[in-house]
Amino acid sequence: MIVCSCTVITDAHIETALLEILGQPNAPIPTPGVVFRHLSKKMNCCGCAPLLVSTIYQIVQKLEREERICPCACASAKTKLEKLFVAYRRPNWDAEPVRVPEDVAELTSV
Numbered sequence: 001m002i003v004c005s006c007t008v009i010t011d012a013h014i015e016t017a018l019l020e021i022l023g024q025p026n027a028p029i030p031t032p033g034v035v036f037r038h039l040s041k042k043m044n045c046c047g048c049a050p051l052l053v054s055t056i057y058q059i060v061q062k063l064e065r066e067e068r069i070c071p072c073a074c075a076s077a078k079t080k081l082e083k084l085f086v087a088y089r090r091p092n093w094d095a096e097p098v099r100v101p102e103d104v105a106e107l108t109s110v
């Protein structure tokens, strides 16, 4: 599955990167920036950031379940990722965007 359409990063790329990143001694927290740098990619529009954070989190959980990475590295990574996920979450993420009628928008524009 493609996670970042700008750089064509897939969940498979992310899983490989996470295995390498979290396998290091003193592994850094696998934030989207760390994963992108590890893959030698640069974020462009950042539209994938929320999906990227949740994908990283899910893959860390999977690797932990499969005992492929250290549980300590998983725990600290998940704690940081949960904070990032909350930061990216909007109150009604799935809701339709609120449309302001034009006449009201004109009244409220500066």
Ligand code: FES
Binding pocket: 003, 004, 005, 006, 007, 042, 043, 044, 045, 046, 047, 048, 049
């Ligand atoms: S979709 Fe990932 S940087 Fe644009």
